[in-house]
Amino acid sequence: MSVTEGDRVRPGARPRPVRSLYAGNARAVMSRGWRATRSTNWLVMLSGFFEPIFYLLAMGIGLGTLVGTVITASGREVEYAAFIAPALLAVAAMNGAIYDSTWNVFFKMQFAKLYEGMLSTSLGPLDVALGEILLALLRGALYAVGFQLVMQVLGLNLSWWALLALPAVLLIAFGFASLGMAITSYMKTFQQMDWINFVMLPMFLFSATFYPLTVYPVWLQQVIQALPLWHGVELVRGLTTGDVGWGMLWHVLYYAVMIAIGLVFTTRRLRVLFLD
Amino acid sequence: MKRYGGFAAVDGISFEVAPGESFGLLGPNGAGKSTTMRMVGAVSTRTAGELSILGLDPDAYGPEIRSQLGVVPQSDNLDTELRVRENLLVYGRYFGLPGRLVAKRADELLAFAQLEDKGKAKVDSLSGGMKRRLTIARALINDPRVLLLDEPTTGLDPQARHILWDRLFRLKEQGTTLLLTTHYMDEAEQLCDRLVVVDTGTIMAEGTPAELIRRYSSREVLEVRFGSDRNSEVAKRLEGIGDRMEVLPDRILVYSRDGEAELVRITEAGLHPITSLVRRSSLEDVFLRLTGRSLIE
Numbered sequence: 292m293s294v295t296e297g298d299r300v301r302p303g304a305r306p307r308p309v310r311s312l313y314a315g316n317a318r319a320v321m322s323r324g325w326r327a328t329r330s331t332n333w334l335v336m337l338s339g340f341f342e343p344i345f346y347l348l349a350m351g352i353g354l355g356t357l358v359g360t361v362i363t364a365s366g367r368e369v370e371y372a373a374f375i376a377p378a379l380l381a382v383a384a385m386n387g388a389i390y391d392s393t394w395n396v397f398f399k400m401q402f403a404k405l406y407e408g409m410l411s412t413s414l415g416p417l418d419v420a421l422g423e424i425l426l427a428l429l430r431g432a433l434y435a436v437g438f439q440l441v442m443q444v445l446g447l448n449l450s451w452w453a454l455l456a457l458p459a460v461l462l463i464a465f466g467f468a469s470l471g472m473a474i475t476s477y478m479k480t481f482q483q484m485d486w487i488n489f490v491m492l493p494m495f496l497f498s499a500t501f502y503p504l505t506v507y508p509v510w511l512q513q514v515i516q517a518l519p520l521w522h523g524v525e526l527v528r529g530l531t532t533g534d535v536g537w538g539m540l541w542h543v544l545y546y547a548v549m550i551a552i553g554l555v556f557t558t559r560r561l562r563v564l565f566l567d
Numbered sequence: 568m569k570r571y572g573g574f575a576a577v578d579g580i581s582f583e584v585a586p587g588e589s590f591g592l593l594g595p596n597g598a599g600k601s602t603t604m605r606m607v608g609a610v611s612t613r614t615a616g617e618l619s620i621l622g623l624d625p626d627a628y629g630p631e632i633r634s635q636l637g638v639v640p641q642s643d644n645l646d647t648e649l650r651v652r653e654n655l656l657v658y659g660r661y662f663g664l665p666g667r668l669v670a671k672r673a674d675e676l677l678a679f680a681q682l683e684d685k686g687k688a689k690v691d692s693l694s695g696g697m698k699r700r701l702t703i704a705r706a707l708i709n710d711p712r713v714l715l716l717d718e719p720t721t722g723l724d725p726q727a728r729h730i731l732w733d734r735l736f737r738l739k740e741q742g743t744t745l746l747l748t749t750h751y752m753d754e755a756e757q758l759c760d761r762l763v764v765v766d767t768g769t770i771m772a773e774g775t776p777a778e779l780i781r782r783y784s785s786r787e788v789l790e791v792r793f794g795s796d797r798n799s800e801v802a803k804r805l806e807g808i809g810d811r812m813e814v815l816p817d818r819i820l821v822y823s824r825d826g827e828a829e830l831v832r833i834t835e836a837g838l839h840p841i842t843s844l845v846r847r848s849s850l851e852d853v854f855l856r857l858t859g860r861s862l863i864e
Contacts, residue, residue: 311629319660326657327648404644411610412661412709413634566610566629 312558313417320409320422339386340434343379344441350501351375364503364525365534369449376447377531378500380438380456381463381523387434388464391427392471393487397478407565416561420554424468431464442531450533459530463523466546469553470519476560494520519549577602578768586712589745591759593850595858599768600748601641604717607746609633621712634662637706641717643698645690651701652677652686659708669708676704679734696727700734714738716747720754732757752850764857771857776850783856784848785810787826791833791840792818801838808832822848
């Protein structure tokens with residue numbers, strides 16, 4: 292069958308399969324998200340920002356007076372507040388990224404049919420995936436920057452290395468946004484979405500966030516070390532406490548892989564859902 | 568051809584649409600219209616067969632093709648998190664068009680869709696007809712060569728439908744190629760130069776509305792009612808009247824060149840219908856003849 296055969300479009304030089312995945316226009320998807328956030332749900336954004344700050348005040352300052360100091364993984368002794376603050380910084384990045392890339396994406400995919408509309412334009416699935424993930428990353432970054440300012444005010448950045456915590460936090464947000472969207476793209480019901488929360492809460496509480504990993508038996512330590520948040524916590528904690536070593540590159544690598552896996556699966560899934 | 572597992576949703580639909588033409592796909596629910604539209608829209612790959620849109624194969628040139636198409640899906644998928652005008656702006660940016668051009672076109676299209684004073688309104692506050700017009704305006708933001716409309720007026724009230732038809736007719740006059748699906752026969756007669764009737768994934772008939780009426784129906788239709796329990800009994804006594812007759816539970820349809828003359832013959836035979844109506848034959852008669860009267864679900 293043929294629709295307006297005579298009216299030929301200038302074809303590109305050759306069919307390039309990558310072009311059908313990516314039109315180099317993730318920016319348009321991001322600017323859409325920015326407009327939508329600005330006009331409708333900026334209040335929701337604020338609540339996510341304050342959550343880790345409340346934890347810091349309650350646990351770090353409040354509980355911290357009882358705890359005193361803590362020994363870090365590499366044997367350094369730091370104030371309790373300075374011990375949990377970097378962990379909460381990583382959590383702030385994670386929360387921001389996860390909020391946008393799971394519930395928001397789920398709604399857009401299942402109810403608003405947003406991606407269906409996007410993919411009937413010249414956008415490709417990778418544009419959509421990248422745009423949404425970068426937007427989620429941006430929110431994570433915003434939370435994290437705010438949180439780190441609070442840390443600075445409270446004197447919890449113990450080293451100049453803390454400046455590098457910012458790019459580290461971007462990496463963490465990217466990783467969670469990417470994986471979060473990939474997982475969400477396979478979800479069909481609210482019940483399935485609840486499983487994400489079910490995983491997130493224990494991961495937040497037990498990933499060496501509030502106490503060193505050494506309190507656990509070895510097998511449990513290994514489980515925690517397989518989860519993404521622990522790598523984020525250790526990376527950021529190393530930087531803000533000035534406890535830096537080459538071993539930290541493993542954490543970076545972990546996130547790089549997480550980002551790649553998330554992008555590949557999200558793109559693949561969007562293609563199957565909307566372009567097959 | 569499109570298969571989902573073992574089920575062939577579209578099986579041997581073949582047609583050509585010339586530039587500037589307005590072409591309709593008619594068929595009952597589940598006939599394969601929307602699947603065909605998705606394939607033409609380069610968002611669904613075909614299992615087998617040949618497909619060329621604007622001279623290009625959608626498997627290889629999906630983005631190129633989509634950049635030249637305007638798509639009005641069956642259910643509105645407007646961006647409810649954005650305002651009316653923003654919907655046009657953002658959609659234009661999806662095509663990678665420059666912001667200034669998109670802003671200019673957005674204002675033109677708001678005027679075209681008669682939504683000038685709704686630019687800052689929330690999408691959810693619009694009526695069904697307005698949403699539909701906004702969806703059409705959005706589909707035109709990239710100045711497409713072909714506009715795909717999947718059941719453009721389903722669920723709208725008569726006023727809203729007529730406004731929409733007027734807008735679509737204008738596009739047709741401006742030379743936009745229209746490809747639309749519908750199960751409203753009046754819509755097809757209003758808008759389509761040529762159409763195919765589709766059922767169970769295949770083409771039942773093809774032609775201009777007038778041709779199809781001539782080929783599959785008569786010039787006029789006489790509808791007579793004798794009361795639900797008497798219709799079939801009376802029908803036996805009407806043998807030989809009209810070109811063809813169809814007995815429905817509530818009435819008898821007599822297909823003929825001259826409906827009034829047939830009515831005279833019926834009364835002369837001593838039969839007196841409770842009500843009678845002579846009307847011109849429509850695409851609906853063609854459609855029902857081709858796709859049957861049983862409810863397909």
